[in-house]
Amino acid sequence: MKALRAAALASLLTIGATGCGGGTASPAGSTPAGTVTVFAAASLTETFTTIGKQYESAHPGTRVSFNFAGSSALATQINQGAPADVFASAAPKNMATVTDAGNAAGAPVTFAKNQLVITVTKGNPKKIAGPADLSKPGLKVALCAEAVPCGAAAKTALEAAGVKLMPVTLEQDVKAALSKVKLGEVDASLVYRTDAKVASADVDAVEFPESAKAVNEYPIVALKNAKNPAEAQGFIDYVRSADGTKVLTEAGFQAP
Incomplete structure (x- = not known):
């Protein structure tokens, strides 16, 4: 009888967890579905924060998570296996550190310049x-x-x-x-x-x-081990769109 009660309780807990979560629960520490993780140069903090909010509004259910720091530090983190979908560097040299290591999904594109x-x-x-x-x-x-x-x-x-x-x-x-x-x-x-x-x-x-x-050129690229490659490319496309470019130019960045 005790075994039957325990089995029934376990079944109820499983049903309840599925109902509350809307699907299978993500493992602890994993990236939620719909999240795009962007590693970006510190000088992009204000503009990318604004662009991220705009992207989320245009893509309901998507969340943009940022890690802002010096480009050299970010490149090192990526090459050491830090989970990220997109890398935006403040210079081609630091981007090359990532591409030369084979950690980019494609060729970087320049989206802005700074002085x-x-x-x-x-x-x-x-x-x-x-x-x-x-x-x-x-x-x-x-x-x-x-x-x-x-x-x-x-x-x-x-x-x-x-x-x-x-x-x-x-x-x-x-x-x-x-x-x-x-x-x-x-x-x-x-x-x-x-x-x-x-x-x-x-x-x-x-x-x-x-x-x-x-003058520094700012390249951006989707990363090879991106957990959300579709959203990674979507974010890059938005950065380069008229809406993204407007945010950048109003902040003082130059066109690529």
């Missing part, structure tokens, strides 16, 4: 007018590490300007370099125009012509 500016404390109290001023004695400057796209671009732009300087800190992504200025920990940093625009209430941006020598 550097010098960010300074609001009001520009140090009167920084260009790269040459960054080497003034006592001036504190933050740069991205050279492994990060914004750091590689900064190196190129400074070399084009003939300027050598010793930054007080090398950051792992553009948001961290920008934060140093916002917090008053440094006098200036080299970041993307788009990031400076987002933070315009807290910092001022100084344009300089040498930044044209270091």
Whole structure:
């Protein structure tokens, strides 16, 4: 009798679980059906968050999950097996790290470009007018590490300007370099125009012509081990659509 009751209870629990879940329950830690996981450069945080919400609205039942960080760190995570459907890099070099390892599902496509500016404390109290001023004695400057796209671009732009300087800190992504200025920990940093625009209430941006020598291209690709390849391609198509392009250009990105 006890065995029969236990069997009946197990049957009821199974029926109840199926009814509440609307289907077979996902294993712990797995990606829910309809989720597309996007690994994207830190400089895409605001634009991709907006694009993600728009994509979800246009595709009911789909959820876009983001991991924003420096492109070099993201490429390493992907090559080490981190679960992701899409990779959007701030430079082709970091994308090549993934494609060369055989972890892309196809050929990357460029969807935007970005350019550097010098960010300074609001009001520009140090009167920084260009790269040459960054080497003034006592001036504190933050740069991205050279492994990060914004750091590689900064190196190129400074070399084009003939300027050598010793930054007080090398950051792992553009948001961290920008934060140093916002917090008053440094006098200036080299970041993307788009990031400076987002933070315009807290910092001022100084344009300089040498930044044209270091324009970064942003490639995007679906990944080989994507758990949701259909939605991965769908998200990429939306990023490149008129709606996605509008979000990017309004934020200050250049057309590819």
